[in-house]
Amino acid sequence: MMTPTDWIPYISKASSKEGLVFFGATQLDISKDGVRFTKWLDSKKNAGMEFLENHVDKRLDPRKLFPGAVSALCFGFPYKHDCSQPLGSKAAAYACFKDYHTVIKRKLQNILQNGLSDQTSLDQHFKICVDSVPVLERALLSKADGFIGKNTCFIHTEHGSFLLLGVVLTSIDLQTNNKPKLDPDVRSDEGGCGSCKRCQIHCPTGALDEAYQLDARKCLSYWTIEHRGLIPKEFWEHMDKFYFGCDICQDVCPYNRHKTDYEYKDHRKVDMSLKQIALMSQSQYVSWFGGTPMTRAKIFGLKRNALLAMYASCDPDTKNVCEDLLKSDFEVVSGTAKEILSCL
């Protein structure tokens, strides 16, 4: 097996070949973020995401998740953020892409397995974590590179925040020194936002009123992706044409002004109108959204969201489509249609 000094240049080279735009390695002490995380849970800002209340000990100390771990390898995978859709429906840009859990995991497996030229098993030294594992990814990433912005996203000073993150816990002691040099006049020690508040000002629902603390109870991304029941009326008017997720607090961030020219072979354009999504059949759902992160909302969540986005964007077909969907087999869809009709 390679020595620790050989691993760093090897992973750097191999990860850029795989299309990952940066690589950093850091130690595992995230106690400061742990305190912030528990404070966030205590104030109920996780809304209905009860899964975040599980395995808190592991989130606060990655060594409890992977005994023997001493370092975290951190990676960022860029995606296209101009995701405009010809028929006017809008979805968060990351979701118009083949499911990143699988894509990033496979890339990381390739890199690491090729580095272990002997028969040593990958699982002996590495634990790959992409999104669904109880790890505070942004906290680890911000120790290795970049910083956490007031919109709570991990921001890389060169590549912005339209990045999906991957973390690998490892028993090999590795560390890089990529932390950006922050200009003390515009940036504090902890973050690179300085006096900017654009994300806080532009968030339509006030979910970022407290900087660095997203209140999921007010976040459109939470309501349209994670919530399974009816969406409270106070959020309807803010949905614009979004039927999945929300990118506003990233779109307005100055760190995302740069133009990217990466290649996205797995990018999928969703050319359906809101009306088509609201009325789609099971087989259309599978062919349009199968294999993308949008399946997280399930067919009934996407239909519910599309109906509300039609209402929010004053689509002239809203009434007819709602009348059709009063008979939907999905309670949340018929319920949403009924509520909208009572408001028209």
Ligand code: B12
């Ligand atoms: C639950 C979840 C959500 C929830 C809650 C989001 C949230 N901000 O907590 C919802 C559904 C709303 C959501 C939305 C989105 N998500 Co999400 N989500 C997650 C998940 C699974 C867990 C996040 C978590 O633990 N939240 C709890 C909070 C407290 O922790 P945190 O976000 O890390 O926040 C830290 C800071 O707030 C910091 N902090 C607190 N106070 C202070 C003060 C200062 C001064 C500083 C510096 C820091 C600081 O401490 C916290 C702990 O480290 C992660 C994957 C993972 N395992 O980490 C993906 C993840 C965060 N999501 C991701 C994405 C892409 C999104 C969306 C962009 C999708 C979309 N377009 O709709 C939005 C972005 C909304 C936003 N502004 O955050 C990416 C983020 C990539 C990035 N560049 O940051 C992740 C990392 C998935 C991945 N592997 O790529 N998400």
Ligand code: SF4
């Ligand atoms: S994702 Fe949208 S609703 Fe949520 S905090 Fe960002 S701007 Fe606000």
Ligand code: SF4
């Ligand atoms: S918009 Fe401004 S305040 Fe918000 S994350 Fe970006 S730099 Fe920070």
